[in-house]
Amino acid sequence: MKKPHIVILGAGYGGMMTAAKLQKKLHINEAEITIVNKNDYHYQTTWLHENAAGTLHHDRTKIRIKDVINSSKVNIVLDEVLCIKPEEKVVKLANAELNYDVLVIGLGFEAATFGIPGLDDHAFTIANINNARLIREHLDYNFACYHNEIDKKAARLNIVIGGGGFTGIEFAGELANRIPHLCEEYDIEKTQVRILVVEGARTVLPGFDERLVEYAMNSLESRGVEFINNAILKECKKDSIVYEKYGKHHEIPTMTTIWAAGVRANSVVEESGFETNRGKVEVRCDMRTPDYDDVFVIGDCSMIINKETGRPFPPTAQIAIQQAETVACNVKEKIRGGELKPFIPNLQGTIASLGNDDAIAEVFGHKVFGWKAAVMKKMSDNRYLLKLGGLGLLLKKGKFNFFY
Amino acid sequence: MKKPHIVILGAGYGGMMTAAKLQKKLHINEAEITIVNKNDYHYQTTWLHENAAGTLHHDRTKIRIKDVINSSKVNIVLDEVLCIKPEEKVVKLANAELNYDVLVIGLGFEAATFGIPGLDDHAFTIANINNARLIREHLDYNFACYHNEIDKKAARLNIVIGGGGFTGIEFAGELANRIPHLCEEYDIEKTQVRILVVEGARTVLPGFDERLVEYAMNSLESRGVEFINNAILKECKKDSIVYEKYGKHHEIPTMTTIWAAGVRANSVVEESGFETNRGKVEVRCDMRTPDYDDVFVIGDCSMIINKETGRPFPPTAQIAIQQAETVACNVKEKIRGGELKPFIPNLQGTIASLGNDDAIAEVFGHKVFGWKAAVMKKMSDNRYLLKLGGLGLLLKKGKFNFFY
Numbered sequence: 001m002k003k004p005h006i007v008i009l010g011a012g013y014g015g016m017m018t019a020a021k022l023q024k025k026l027h028i029n030e031a032e033i034t035i036v037n038k039n040d041y042h043y044q045t046t047w048l049h050e051n052a053a054g055t056l057h058h059d060r061t062k063i064r065i066k067d068v069i070n071s072s073k074v075n076i077v078l079d080e081v082l083c084i085k086p087e088e089k090v091v092k093l094a095n096a097e098l099n100y101d102v103l104v105i106g107l108g109f110e111a112a113t114f115g116i117p118g119l120d121d122h123a124f125t126i127a128n129i130n131n132a133r134l135i136r137e138h139l140d141y142n143f144a145c146y147h148n149e150i151d152k153k154a155a156r157l158n159i160v161i162g163g164g165g166f167t168g169i170e171f172a173g174e175l176a177n178r179i180p181h182l183c184e185e186y187d188i189e190k191t192q193v194r195i196l197v198v199e200g201a202r203t204v205l206p207g208f209d210e211r212l213v214e215y216a217m218n219s220l221e222s223r224g225v226e227f228i229n230n231a232i233l234k235e236c237k238k239d240s241i242v243y244e245k246y247g248k249h250h251e252i253p254t255m256t257t258i259w260a261a262g263v264r265a266n267s268v269v270e271e272s273g274f275e276t277n278r279g280k281v282e283v284r285c286d287m288r289t290p291d292y293d294d295v296f297v298i299g300d301c302s303m304i305i306n307k308e309t310g311r312p313f314p315p316t317a318q319i320a321i322q323q324a325e326t327v328a329c330n331v332k333e334k335i336r337g338g339e340l341k342p343f344i345p346n347l348q349g350t351i352a353s354l355g356n357d358d359a360i361a362e363v364f365g366h367k368v369f370g371w372k373a374a375v376m377k378k379m380s381d382n383r384y385l386l387k388l389g390g391l392g393l394l395l396k397k398g399k400f401n402f403f404y
Numbered sequence: 405m406k407k408p409h410i411v412i413l414g415a416g417y418g419g420m421m422t423a424a425k426l427q428k429k430l431h432i433n434e435a436e437i438t439i440v441n442k443n444d445y446h447y448q449t450t451w452l453h454e455n456a457a458g459t460l461h462h463d464r465t466k467i468r469i470k471d472v473i474n475s476s477k478v479n480i481v482l483d484e485v486l487c488i489k490p491e492e493k494v495v496k497l498a499n500a501e502l503n504y505d506v507l508v509i510g511l512g513f514e515a516a517t518f519g520i521p522g523l524d525d526h527a528f529t530i531a532n533i534n535n536a537r538l539i540r541e542h543l544d545y546n547f548a549c550y551h552n553e554i555d556k557k558a559a560r561l562n563i564v565i566g567g568g569g570f571t572g573i574e575f576a577g578e579l580a581n582r583i584p585h586l587c588e589e590y591d592i593e594k595t596q597v598r599i600l601v602v603e604g605a606r607t608v609l610p611g612f613d614e615r616l617v618e619y620a621m622n623s624l625e626s627r628g629v630e631f632i633n634n635a636i637l638k639e640c641k642k643d644s645i646v647y648e649k650y651g652k653h654h655e656i657p658t659m660t661t662i663w664a665a666g667v668r669a670n671s672v673v674e675e676s677g678f679e680t681n682r683g684k685v686e687v688r689c690d691m692r693t694p695d696y697d698d699v700f701v702i703g704d705c706s707m708i709i710n711k712e713t714g715r716p717f718p719p720t721a722q723i724a725i726q727q728a729e730t731v732a733c734n735v736k737e738k739i740r741g742g743e744l745k746p747f748i749p750n751l752q753g754t755i756a757s758l759g760n761d762d763a764i765a766e767v768f769g770h771k772v773f774g775w776k777a778a779v780m781k782k783m784s785d786n787r788y789l790l791k792l793g794g795l796g797l798l799l800k801k802g803k804f805n806f807f808y
Contacts, residue, residue: 039591130551133590137541137548144541147534186537187443 003032004335007091007100009081010266011037011065012045013317014299015106017324018331020388023073025332031102034075036093040065043129045108046317047381049167051132052258053174054139054182055356058129060397067396068389081107084272086292102294102331105281107266109300109315114262118236119162123259126167135258139178142255143186155239155253157193162233162241163261164197164204166352169216171260172197173355176223195225196252198243200232200261205352205360212360215369219354233261263315265301277303280312285342287327296331298323304343313345321384322346351377356401375402407436408739411495411504413485414670415441415469416449417721418703419510421728422735424792427477429736435506438479440497444469447533449512450721451785453571455536456662457578458543458586459760462533464801471800472793485511488676490696506698506735509685511670513704513719518666522640523566527663530571539662543582546659547590559643559657561597566637566645567665568601568608570756573620575664576601577759580627599629600656602647604636604665609756609764616764619773623758637665667719669705681707684716689746691731700735702727708747717749725788726750755781760805779806 006022008015019035026033041062050056065076079093084105091098111125124135142156159175161168175195183190197204197220204227205213217227231245240253265279274281274289280303281289287302289295299320303312313319326343333340349363351373359373368376378399385394410426412419423439430437445466454460469480483497488509495502515529528539546560563579565572579599587594601608601624608631609617621631635649644657669683678685678693684707685693691706693699703724707716717723730747737744753767755777763777772780782803789798 130548134548134552137545141541141545144534144538148538 003030004101005032005034005099006102006104006331006335007098008033008035008104008106009084009091010106010108010299011035011039011042012106012108012299013320014108014324014327015104016042016063016065016068017321017388018104018106018298018328019069019074021324021328022331023070025328026335028073031335032075033073034077034098034100035065035069036077036079036081036091036098037065038078038080039129040076040078041129042068044317044381044384048126048128048132049171050174051129052124052126052135053171053178054136055174055178058133061132062129063389063393063397067393081268083268084274084295086272086274086289086295089294100294102296102334104296104298104327104331105269105301106298106320107268107301109263110266111259112262112264113259116233116236119233119257119259122236122238123162123257125259126171127263135256138256139182140185143182143188146186146188153239153253153255154192154194155255157188158252158254158256159193159195160241160252160254160257161195161197162236162257162259164199164201164227164229165261166205166350168197168199168258168260169205169220170353171258172220172225173353173358176220176225177355179224190224193224196228196254197225198228198231198233198241200230202229204229208350208352208360209362209367212362212367212369216352216354216360219358223355263300269297269301286330286340287323287343288330288340294334296327298327304345306345313347316350317384318348319345321387351380353377378402407434408505409436409438409503410506410508410735410739411502412437412439412508412510413488413495414510414512414703415439415443415446416510416512416703417724418728418731419508420446420467420469420472421725421792422508422510422702422732423473423478425728425732426735427474429732430739432477435739436479437477438481438502439469439473440481440483440485440495440502441469442482442484443533444480444482445533446472448721448785448788452530452532452536453575454578455533456528456530456539457575457582458540459578459582462537465536466533467793467797467801471797485672487672488678488699490676490678490693490699493698504698506700506738508700508702508731508735509673509705510702510724511672511705513667514670515663516666516668517663520637520640523637523661523663526640526642527566527661529663530575531667539660542660543586544589547586547592550590550592557643557657557659558596559659561592562656562658562660563597563599564645564656564658564661565599565601566640566661566663568603568605568631568633569610569665572601572603572662572664573609573624574757575662576624576629577627577757577762580624580629581759583628594628597628600632600658601629602632602635602637602645604634606634608633612754612756612764613766613771616766616771616773620756620758620764623762627759667704673701673705690734690744691727691747692734692744698738700731702731708749710749717751720754721788722752723749725791755784757781782806 041064044061047061051058082092113119146156231243235242236257240251242251270276281297283297283302287296300315306313330340351361353359357374359377361368361373382398448465451465455462486496517523550560635647637647639646640661644655646655674680685701687701687706691700704719710717734744755765757763763781765772765777786802
């Protein structure tokens with residue numbers, strides 16, 4: 001008798017945790033499990049802004065899949081997913097084709113640029129390890145170029161962050177800590193460097209408590225970050241950006257625009273013909289697609305409406321990790337013929353880092369800021385590592401620089 | 405009575421050592437001494453290839469002028485020399501004008517590209533700290549870009565060194581040691597990276613003993629360096645270079661060409677109207693210009709014919725440092741009305757580094773290679789530091805990694 005084949009697409013927060021749980025929950029004779037991923041490593045998407053700013057090396061952010069997944073229990077296929085054919089129960093990869101009995105789609109997000117001219121060509125996004133280290137090198141490179149040109153270009157030292165949401169602010173915080181080191185490395189005056197956050201809304205970090213937002217802005221401004229709120233990015237050129245504020249157009253010379261104002265689900269999902277809402281699959285309460293009983297969707301490719309607010313839960317790592325527990329349980333029950341259970345999110349709060357020793361947090365209804373929040377952020381990061389790979393992984397990749 | 409004013413232009417090997425000697429030789433009442441330099445640091449030109457390859461941080465190569473020169477005895481002017489007017493005994497700086505009674509010109513070298521199309525625009529030279537760290541970042545940047553492009557470009561991973569002379573070979577050696585680290589950093593296969601040395605002559609390192617040249621080529625080839633000898637660089641484009649070999653043209657895709665095949669004296673010397681031979685002043689035996697009794701020229705701006713060979717002595721740090729002793733003595737005698745003495749070079753030998761733990765050397769007639777030569781190289785570097793700034797400077801900037 002052939003064992004049922006469970007295929008997990010993507011080794012992000014959702015897919016990786018699902019695989020880690022399933023290898024424990026299922027006996028090796030019950031099912032064949034395969035995880036498909038482009039790289040041989042998982043990475044912590046929520047740490048990428050640190051890699052991009054150059055304050056944390058990307059080796060700390062990468063976790064080798066084999067360090068967490070037991071390859072004698074789970075097949076690890078390194079390949080790219082081209083499309084899914086749910087009617088045929090087939091996944092087409094760049095170099096192979098896989099048949100599945102149960103599928104878990106955890107293909108994550110990609111940048112959405114909403115057709116703003118030039119963003120695709122000239123802006124960076126913090127989407128994966130490759131992008132992040134390119135941003136780090138791009139910053140270094142421009143600083144290195146500065147003194148080698150007779151006409152010194154301000155565009156090399158102006159850094160524009162498009163979007164004052166979570167990612168934009170966290171990146172600005174790291175950057176503010178990094179710039180003094182870059183200035184020293186390349187003999188550049190700190191006052192010549194500008195970090196500009198361009199935000200469409202009235203304030204940055206929409207959704208956060210107003211006093212915490214004010215705290216965050218003060219913290220960043222004291223380290224040289226400038227905020228341009230109520231401003232819409234109109235165009236990104238090779239060496240400038242144009243934004244509109246109160247009906248007027250302004251141009252800032254810059255060779256470094258980081259687009260942090262839009263993500264969408266991996267377009268493979270939509271292109272494979274799943275019914276989507278803004279690219280995401282509005283899953284049933286047990287995390288399956290509306291149309292296919294054997295396809296689960298997890299993380300940023302899925303959407304769940306928060307009944308209290310009528311709006312979708314935000315696409316966070318926290319939610320993806322929680323979903324993985326439900327999905328792993330439900331996949332097991334599906335194999336064993338048991339009953340599937342609904343996903344119930346447990347929102348513990350949000351912590352936005354503002355650089356190494358500063359952060360703001362709303363946790364269990366409490367508002368916290370400063371080093372206490374920064375410590376909480378690191379502890380929350382560490383908890384994930386413990387959950388995913390046990391003490392070994394925590395000790396290898398955890399953040400223990402609580403007090404420096 | 406006004407003290408005579410000694411002005412030293414440039415804080416390279418020659419100027420810096422002259423100033424260091426003079427501040428000891430002359431009493432503070434005898435003369436006013438001024439040293440003019442663009443930066444507040446002296447740098448070891450012979451270490452720049454290591455900074456450029458990224459195997460040594462440029463802070464190790466920089467020596468703050470104030471760490472060696474006592475600013476209560478010598479005025480340190482940070483400015484750029486625009487031109488010298490020897491008839492008027494005036495030096496025009498970008499922001500000032502200086503009158504002198506005795507002048508020492510130690511303005512060093514600049515790259516010579518001999519009109520080869522594209523070199524000025526697209527090639528790098530290892531001429532100063534700014535260039536060197538730009539090359540380092542340029543390498544990193546191209547490696548970082550590689551995986552971010554759908555069409556992966558070999559041009560990003562091919563590094564061409566124009567010229568297999570001293571600088572080209574020493575740089576190739578460092579690069580060969582650096583590439584494995586870059587490959588690990590950016591997830592690139594080592595076999596995809598090429599280091600190519602394009603040399604016009606039949607062999608690299610002309611002038612060196614043939615067996616040592618063979619040793620050097622073997623050492624570098626074993627670490628992946630390719631040699632294209634008998635090849636003339638014809639053109640450097642944005643993403644390729646063209647060379648001619650045996651009448652045929654060949655093109656190599658590359659975004660990184662390091663031009664290491666030509667230097668000339670600082671063009672300020674020629675533009676100031678001094679009589680020059682290939683940009684250099686053929687000095688009298690006491691290191692003064694033929695036409696002006698109060699102007700000394702030192703280092704790469706000067707030329708002395710070796711009577712044994714009929715050819716000029718090579719423009720090395722070793723020679724510049726030896727000249728500084730003579731120039732300092734003669735400046736002192738000029739102030740005191742004594743007799744000037746001739747410069748007698750003391751050629752101790754040549755050591756070419758091939759990376760951290762390998763080198764070739766011809767010293768006092770002996771031929772040495774391997775780690776012994778590498779240790780000799782470091783000891784010779786250390787001797788300079790000791791001579792220039794005493795034990796303190798040696799301990800601060802010396803190379804003590806003899807056996808790793």
